[in-house]
Amino acid sequence: MCTNTSNATCKVEILHGVAYSPLFFLGLLVNAAALCAFLAKRDCWTDTYIYMFNLAIADMALVLFLPFRIYDAFFCLPKTTLCTFLINIHFTNMYARILTTTVISVQRYLVIRFPLQARSWRKKKETAFGVCLVIWVFLVTTCAVFRKDNYPDKLWRCYERCKNHRLQKEFIVILLLLGFFIPLMIIVFCTSRIICILSKAENKSEEKKSIIGLVTANMIVFIVCYTPIHTGFLVNYFYIPPSHWQSLYIPAHVYFHVSEWIAATNCCFDSISYYFLLKQS
Template structure:
């Protein structure tokens, strides 16, 4: 059996030569496994990125440009991991939340991809200026932070703009693979015209691969190659420590997203060509697996901060200490002695007073 070129997502791969329909629905075991994996990603991503945001807001008075960028990366990851449980629920319950939720939730990953990867490119540019161009003066710290925040705002606006095709053309429609009686509502790209389908089904994945992956990757390779050359000449272990978390974050992001982009490229090349149902099933399964791997980056970044960033570990310990003190103070206050309560209060003040630490990544 072969699948004809697909012009509309609703008729995607529905017309084999023998007149029967191709069923691309995953089996229940795959759905259950994917649900567990996404749940783990959501839980760890939510906890880890929330700790990064809390550290930035409450435990760091002195902030660097890298801190601002990493904070925005954490916010982007938080937005996605918050949306992920709703995506899982709606996919398993025929999108009960309706058309608006369909559009917004399907756009969440796209915004996270563009903003997160472009912000990582900004971090590499910031480290390049700080290390390779260290002798040049770029103005006061406060002015640099203003420029940094403007850059972050521009990245968010650009990410939303690149997501508009997904937002506009994603729609709810009945999946007719199982017939009219058992048809369920699905949330996918849908087009009424062949010309629009042909353009968007090439444009959307091309933007993801080009602007969301290859362009930032090129910037990172250039910046970090220059940084490595400078550090090798400088023989400075301290500078190595200052950028190692950023390099690790970029490497992890590449490892997570490269398989999905390769699978997406293969899938895009085969669009509008006849292909067998079995080959299409394999491609869709590979896409689903690699996309789950891509989701992993949302919870891996905070782990990198905790295990590599010495100063972030220090802030993390202070957060845990303060939470322990508050829990004892407000939950078990009847059992606490005055001396214990004072110690807890002092510990929180110590956290506030340690905000001179300059970076997550050192």
């Protein structure tokens, strides 16, 4: 167990595995229930259902591969092409969740800001399916283009890259800009506008209050879950020279593990949105 790491690093890895274990079981439970609920209502799907179903698929895909992460924390998986595949799966599904959440936020804003036009648009389901397809094609293509960045010779452990092998500049720009900062700005804008529009409405029904609470909660969860890991990407790339890495390794190692775990917890928080959607249908 952890034979190729120091005692301090080994303890971090064990805690890492312990933290992911309940996340796997809870995530499996809530996302399996969500998928079953969506499939049971497949005859009355709307564009919102399609977006939420896509989000549930991304959540479930991440959860199903967590056992590999847990096993690696305790027993250290060998550095093979399987590790490259697992890293790509983990982060592809994370960014699928980020981009789908962004699209859902835009869709909610457009429905509330332009209600008449939203009702008259007849190809909403086709558009939703096309948008989800574009998201997956973009992410898979990005992984294929930059696949060498996570080859076994660039890895220190199965799920961790060597710190002296930095990601390509173009790749880090895509991760930070398209994968986080732009979605964050869009979500903050859409959420603030939704709150402003519904707060000014003369008829403040319970449904409108619940929508305000839901979009606010979704924005807060998004910021809390995804800001730490992308802050880590930014700091690691621009401010930590490889020659100084050894003295900073343990705290940085802990930070990245914690931030990745926080990002992964979003697969359970999404169940809040599923609940309100199914409740209102």
